[in-house]
Amino acid sequence: MSERTTARDEILGRIRAALDGVEAGYDVPPAPRIAPLADVVAHFAERVADYRAVVERCSAADLADRVAAALPGGARVVVPPGLGVEVPGATVDDGLSAAELDGYDAVVTEARVGIAETGTIVLDHGPGQGRRAITLVPDLHVCVVRADQVVADVPDALPLLDPGRPHTWISGPSATSDIELDRVEGVHGPRTLVVLLVQ
Amino acid sequence: MSGMRVALMVTCINDAIYPDTGRAVVTLLRRLGVEVDFPPAQTCCAQPMVNTGYLDEAVPVVRTFVDAFAGYDAVVTPSGSCAGSARHQHSIVARRSGDAGLVTAVSELAPRVHELSEFLVDVLGVTDVGAYYPHTVTYHPTCHSLRMLGVGDRPRQLLDHVRGLTLVELPKAEECCGFGGTFAVKNADTSIAMGTDKARHVRETGAEVVVAGDNSCLTHIGGVLSRQRAGVRTVHLAEILAATE
Amino acid sequence: MSGTFVGMPKFPVAARAALGDAQLRHNLAHATATIRAKRQRLVDEVNANCDWEALRLAGAGVKESALRSLDEHLVRLEETLTANGATVHWARDAAEANAIVATVARRHGVDEVVKVKSMVTQEIGLNEALAAEGIAAWETDLAELIVQLGDDLPSHILVPAIHRNRAEIREIFLAEMGRAGRPAPAGLTDEPRVLAAAARAHLREKFLRAKVAVSGANFAVAETGTLVVVESEGNGRMCLTLPEVLVSVVGIEKVVSTWDQLDPMLRLLPRSSTGERMNPYTSTWSGVTPGDGPQEVHVVLLDNGRTNALADEVGRQALRCIRCSACLNVCPVYERVGGHAYGSVYPGPIGAILNPLLKGVGQDKQTDSLPYASSLCGACFEVCPVRIDIPSVLVDLRAQVVDAHRGGVPSAEALAFKGAAVALSDARKLGLGERLAGPGLRLARRAGVIPGLSRWASARDLPPGPRESFRAWWKRTDGGRDE
Numbered sequence: 001m002s003e004r005t006t007a008r009d010e011i012l013g014r015i016r017a018a019l020d021g022v023e024a025g026y027d028v029p030p031a032p033r034i035a036p037l038a039d040v041v042a043h044f045a046e047r048v049a050d051y052r053a054v055v056e057r058c059s060a061a062d063l064a065d066r067v068a069a070a071l072p073g074g075a076r077v078v079v080p081p082g083l084g085v086e087v088p089g090a091t092v093d094d095g096l097s098a099a100e101l102d103g104y105d106a107v108v109t110e111a112r113v114g115i116a117e118t119g120t121i122v123l124d125h126g127p128g129q130g131r132r133a134i135t136l137v138p139d140l141h142v143c144v145v146r147a148d149q150v151v152a153d154v155p156d157a158l159p160l161l162d163p164g165r166p167h168t169w170i171s172g173p174s175a176t177s178d179i180e181l182d183r184v185e186g187v188h189g190p191r192t193l194v195v196l197l198v199q
Numbered sequence: 200m201s202g203m204r205v206a207l208m209v210t211c212i213n214d215a216i217y218p219d220t221g222r223a224v225v226t227l228l229r230r231l232g233v234e235v236d237f238p239p240a241q242t243c244c245a246q247p248m249v250n251t252g253y254l255d256e257a258v259p260v261v262r263t264f265v266d267a268f269a270g271y272d273a274v275v276t277p278s279g280s281c282a283g284s285a286r287h288q289h290s291i292v293a294r295r296s297g298d299a300g301l302v303t304a305v306s307e308l309a310p311r312v313h314e315l316s317e318f319l320v321d322v323l324g325v326t327d328v329g330a331y332y333p334h335t336v337t338y339h340p341t342c343h344s345l346r347m348l349g350v351g352d353r354p355r356q357l358l359d360h361v362r363g364l365t366l367v368e369l370p371k372a373e374e375c376c377g378f379g380g381t382f383a384v385k386n387a388d389t390s391i392a393m394g395t396d397k398a399r400h401v402r403e404t405g406a407e408v409v410v411a412g413d414n415s416c417l418t419h420i421g422g423v424l425s426r427q428r429a430g431v432r433t434v435h436l437a438e439i440l441a442a443t444e
Numbered sequence: 445m446s447g448t449f450v451g452m453p454k455f456p457v458a459a460r461a462a463l464g465d466a467q468l469r470h471n472l473a474h475a476t477a478t479i480r481a482k483r484q485r486l487v488d489e490v491n492a493n494c495d496w497e498a499l500r501l502a503g504a505g506v507k508e509s510a511l512r513s514l515d516e517h518l519v520r521l522e523e524t525l526t527a528n529g530a531t532v533h534w535a536r537d538a539a540e541a542n543a544i545v546a547t548v549a550r551r552h553g554v555d556e557v558v559k560v561k562s563m564v565t566q567e568i569g570l571n572e573a574l575a576a577e578g579i580a581a582w583e584t585d586l587a588e589l590i591v592q593l594g595d596d597l598p599s600h601i602l603v604p605a606i607h608r609n610r611a612e613i614r615e616i617f618l619a620e621m622g623r624a625g626r627p628a629p630a631g632l633t634d635e636p637r638v639l640a641a642a643a644r645a646h647l648r649e650k651f652l653r654a655k656v657a658v659s660g661a662n663f664a665v666a667e668t669g670t671l672v673v674v675e676s677e678g679n680g681r682m683c684l685t686l687p688e689v690l691v692s693v694v695g696i697e698k699v700v701s702t703w704d705q706l707d708p709m710l711r712l713l714p715r716s717s718t719g720e721r722m723n724p725y726t727s728t729w730s731g732v733t734p735g736d737g738p739q740e741v742h743v744v745l746l747d748n749g750r751t752n753a754l755a756d757e758v759g760r761q762a763l764r765c766i767r768c769s770a771c772l773n774v775c776p777v778y779e780r781v782g783g784h785a786y787g788s789v790y791p792g793p794i795g796a797i798l799n800p801l802l803k804g805v806g807q808d809k810q811t812d813s814l815p816y817a818s819s820l821c822g823a824c825f826e827v828c829p830v831r832i833d834i835p836s837v838l839v840d841l842r843a844q845v846v847d848a849h850r851g852g853v854p855s856a857e858a859l860a861f862k863g864a865a866v867a868l869s870d871a872r873k874l875g876l877g878e879r880l881a882g883p884g885l886r887l888a889r890r891a892g893v894i895p896g897l898s899r900w901a902s903a904r905d906l907p908p909g910p911r912e913s914f915r916a917w918w919k920r921t922d923g924g925r926d927e
Contacts, residue, residue: 008522008534011696011747015515018755024513028505031708032498047721095735098652098686118711118722131736132685132727136678155707163668163703164528166733169710169726174678177718178587178603179610179636180471181478187586187640188647189678189725209914211868215881216907218914225924237918242868248861250820252842256865263869288839295843346822347835375776379819386817387899388460392780393819394904422904 034153040116044150045197047119051172052185053193060198063144067108070142070194075105078138080130084110085144093134101137107190108142109135112167113157114150114197120171121145121195122157132168141190143170146198206268207235208276208285208312210414211243217414223441224277224315227330230441231323235275240267245292246284251381254295261292265304273311275318277437279344279412282314287347314344315437316353316412326356331444333363336434337406339397339420341413342375354412354436361439369409370400378419391423398423401431412436449597452787454813459781468607472782475606476773482719483770483827490715502708504831507764510666510699514754517666517699518745524669528731530741535693538568541746545570545658545691546577548742552689554579554655560673560680561585562660563601563767564695566789568748570658581658582624582650584679586643593620599783599791601769602717607782610634621646647679657683657738661694662766663709664743667702670730671743674713674723684727690738695746697754697763709766712829717768749802758840759801764830765794771824771834777817786814793824797837805841806848815841871915878913885909 037043049055058066063085071077077090078101087108110128111121121143123129135141151157161167174189185191205228209221221237228235245260264285268274276282286309293305319325338358344350358366377383377393384390397420401409409424411417414435421433452458462468490496510517522532535541549557557574559565559581571581571592583592590605591598594616598604605613614634621628626646632638659680663672671692673680684690700709714723732741753763772778772792783791787810790798796814803811815838824834849855854862867873886909888897897906912920921927 007536007540010536011534011745011751012515012518014747014751015518015696015754018751018760019512019514022512024516026505026509026512028509028705029498029501031502031711032495035493050721051724102648102652115722120722125733125736132681133737136681136685154711155704158704158707161703163665163670163728164730166730166736167726167728168681169722169728171720171722171724173724174676175724176586176640176677178585178590178605178677179613179639181475181603181606182610182636184636184640187644187677187679188584188651188682211874214874214914215878216885216910218910218912218917221914222917222924229924235923237915237923239915239919240871242871242874245868248865250839250842251857251861252815252839252844252846253858253861253865254843254846256861259865259869263871267871291839342819342821342823346826373823375819375821375823377776377819379821382816382819384899386456386459386777387902388456388463389777389780389817390819391903392463393776418907419904421907422900425905426903 031155033155034117037116037152040152041147041150041197044114044116044119047116048172048195051119053172053195055195055197057197057199063196063198066196067142067144070196071106075140076103077106077108078104078134079108080128080134082127083108084128093130098133098137101133104138106140106142107134107138109144111143111145111149113160114145115154115157116150117153118171120169122161123168123170124161124165125168126165132166135168136189139190140192140194142194142196144196144198203272204270205233205235205273205275206271207237208241208268208274208281209237210276210278210281212414213277217435220277220414220435220437223435223437224275227328227437227441228275231325231328233323236271238267244281244284246281246288247380249284249288249292254292257292258296261289261305262301264289265301265308268308269304271311273313273318273322274308275313275315277315277412277435278414279314279341279348279350280415282312283343283347285309285312314348314350314412316350316357317348319357320353327360328357328440330361330440330442331363332361332439332442334408335365335367335406336408336410336439337367337369337401337404338372339369339376339409339411339416340372341411341416344412345373357436357440358410364439367404367406369404376416376420378416380415383419390419394419394423398427398429402429406431408432408434410434410436410439449787449789452810454809455785455787455817456813458785458787459817462781462785467609468782469780471607471609472779475603476779479719479773483716483773486715486719486721499708499712500829500831503712503829504764506700506705506709507830508761510701511697511754511760511763514696514699517701518696520666521664521669521699524667525731525743528669530669530731530743533742533744535744535746535748537748541568541693541744541748542570542573544744545693546574546579548689548691549574549579549656550577552656556580556582556654557656557658558582558584558650558654558683558687560657560659560683561588561675562693563789564660564693564746565658566598568693568746570693584647584650584683586640586677589643589647590616593617593624597784598789600772601767601790601792607784610636610639613639617642625650651682651686654687656689656691657687659683659690659692661692661698662713663700663706664694664698665703665706666699668730670703670728672706673727676718676724678725681725681727684729685737687738689740691742691744693744693746696750713766713768716770716827716829752804753798753801756801759797759837761832762794762797762801762837764832765798766830768829770827770829774823774827776821776823777819786817793818793834794832797834797841800841805845812845815845875913875915878915881913882909882911
């Protein structure tokens with residue numbers, strides 16, 4: 001018997017012994033929902049801004065201009081394959097190494113879902129969002145969220161996500177409160193998050 | 200309340216050290232038309248044993264408790280902590296005893312045990328007990344009445360109706376005073392640190408009197424205040440409610 | 445202080461030392477008050493458009509239901525993880541888990557790994573075990589970095605350097621960063637923003653070159669083979685994304701049944717923990733994703749005493765814990781003595797129950813002292829997002845400690861309680877004792893100190909003794925009718 005089998009069987013055996021006589025069935029009470037929001041998209045914008053992210057609302061026609069305006073002049077920009085907006089001069093990621101990504105100042109992506117109550121953007125790293133690394137290493141993340149992608153709360157978002165994919169839930173720029181509980185925005189992830197909310 | 204048999208569970212600490220609190224409960228309830236019995240077989244709720252881990256030692260004490268109060272419709276006690284012990288811990292001790300009769304007796308008695316403010320507000324339905332107490336008072340909600348029993352604002356409702364009384368808010372009122380039974384000696388340094396902070400908050404209010412529903416907590420708070428010669432008295436809620444012009 | 449908890453003194457002794465440290469008490473009071481207020485604001489906000497108590501009940505239910513058929517959930521998790529391309533390992537104890545991680549690291553020929561903040565890898569002493577194999581384990585969470593560089597011990601689950609203030613952190617960075625890699629910049633100030641920037645620069649070179657990362661997990665979803673890490677700084681994402689190899693050490697109690705059950709957990713955890721509606725970053729991954737992130741993924745399922753806790757009828761609920769640390773922040777004992785006094789990576793109220801449950805009682809005095817490190821005020825239970833009734837578990841563990849010491853020579857305390865049991869079982873005997881209480885107290889007050897009461901009387905006066913017990917008054921006056 002291999003080491004692994006021994007440990008596995010022993011742990012499972014201990015669990016079964018520990019639970020001997022304990023009823024297995026347990027009804028999980030349903031998690032309560034929040035009261036309906038008057039304006040889900042406005043709520044989302046407000047809550048994202050609460051994290052000191054930049055939130056701008058725009059029309060689809062204005063999007064390319066607003067993306068360009070969000071990027072500082074001369075910024076080296078990386079974008080994922082399949083991005084639905086034109087970013088002139090940007091490099092399309094084709095498997096850049098971490099060190100190469102470190103040479104970029106900004107990244108522009110789309111998202112999968114926006115969660116209004118918590119001000120959260122969820123990426124599932126599909127087309128238009130790209131590999132996890134590209135939204136992590138550059139210091140500025142410009143994220144395009146369509147109004148019809150915004151849901152009210154966490155329980156509305158989970159069923160829309162495919163658990164087989166990796167996900168990154170983003171709620172404002174990276175932050176720490178490790179020094180005297182004093183919040184500092186921007187540690188390792190992008191220090192600036194710009195959300196373009198497209199009507 | 201006619202025909203209701205009510206027993207006073209005075210608690211061991213009040214019996215031995217704070218008899219005035221027990222007398223105040225008798226005076227107060229008599230004024231409200233409730234004649235209480237004092238079953239003389241009562242001793243202690245066994246909380247000191249249970250909370251220190253001596254369950255076997257708690258068994259005969261809980262048995263004595265159950266025997267003393269059997270047959271009463273209501274048991275009223277001027278202690279949130281002792282009421283909590285009877286309501287929430289006696290079942291543990293009874294299970295430990297392996298005596299099915301004790302388990303049943305405890306489960307029948309436990310819901311009939313009321314802390315004083317619960318008894319007044321919930322059972323008697325009064326918040327104005329006709330008291331007069333012309334002093335500035337601050338109220339410390341004790342942990343077990345607050346979090347184990349959930350007495351909520353009942354003591355506040357009662358104090359609000361006391362004529363002459365000025366109630367001042369205690370900063371960080373809901374924080375533990377640091378008594379904690381044997382915690383006060385097993386972890387004396389931490390207990391004293393907590394008690395010192397509580398005493399500081401009491402002094403900050405400028406109140407003449409700090410009131411609570413538990414004399415064990417007041418022994419601790421009062422012990423610190425006395426050592427500091429703070430000039431603030433500790434008085435049990437029952438004694439304020441019993442006071443008249 | 446060196447970076448291990450082994451051989452710590454009993455809680456009261458460690459607490460006394462901590463209470464004497466004015467700076468520590470100031471840091472703790474400030475930090476816990478801040479975080480308590482943040483949490484409370486959010487709980488109030490939830491109650492304005494939802495129901496926090498119902499959310500807690502749901503959270504407790506998700507974890508409880510997973511625990512009650514833990515064997516089935518773990519077997520399922522192993523299947524789904526394996527199907528997703530991960531390699532699943534099982535470890536009975538710390539040594540086995542450490543050996544598994546070391547073997548993976550050695551196979552890739554690395555002499556360093558980067559780490560996501562993880563309680564479980566601290567519990568098993570992974571960094572020390574890897575160091576013994578010549579492998580450096582770099583902590584990348586800012587607070588863990590402060591602790592590691594300072595050769596210190598964590599004192600809080602969420603903010604392990606809560607006992608350090610900004611000036612101390614600046615000194616640690618200036619003195620130690622250069623020895624571990626990129627030095628702190630000249631002119632480093634003690635502004636949190638500047639200190640965080642120094643950490644960013646120091647750690648970035650480590651992230652970019654690391655081949656192997658080690659993480660824990662906040663949740664493991666059995667149905668889908670998904671691990672979840674909740675974090676703030678982005679160091680977690682760096683470790684989970686950039687290296688080629690990822691090893692996650694996961695306590696067996698981290699499992700939840702389904703993907704959808706991440707709600708309510710993801711609504712409860714950040715609000716209870718950092719006092720935020722949502723933490724900045726949450727990563728989920730299900731084994732290997734071709735072309736994205738680590739292409740070799742290991743998961744180590746760890747027991748290390750969890751099955752002991754599971755076997756404890758009352759204590760089992762402690763395995764619901766999601767390590768939010770809300771109980772630490774509201775605990776009046778923790779606020780005054782800090783985390784080190786608990787002698788474990790799990791401090792505070794949850795540590796006072798989890799350590800004895802994992803290790804068992806009756807074996808060492810330090811562990812046996814933990815269930816007594818509480819005034820039983822109940823504030824911890826009130827805030828726990830998964831409704832762990834910590835006071836009841838504490839009381840039960842105290843009974844287990846006492847029971848473990850029955851049979852030998854009884855202690856003075858045991859004799860006192862045996863005596864009390866006799867006196868309190870018979871009101872006639874009690875009445876006799878009470879006649880001595882009044883004079884006894886009056887004597888003690890006059891004499892100042894009497895043996896056994898010295899610990900009480902060091903800072904607290906005794907109450908005056910009454911002339912007459914209540915019982916005697918009742919008898920003398922017929923319940924006041926003859927007065």
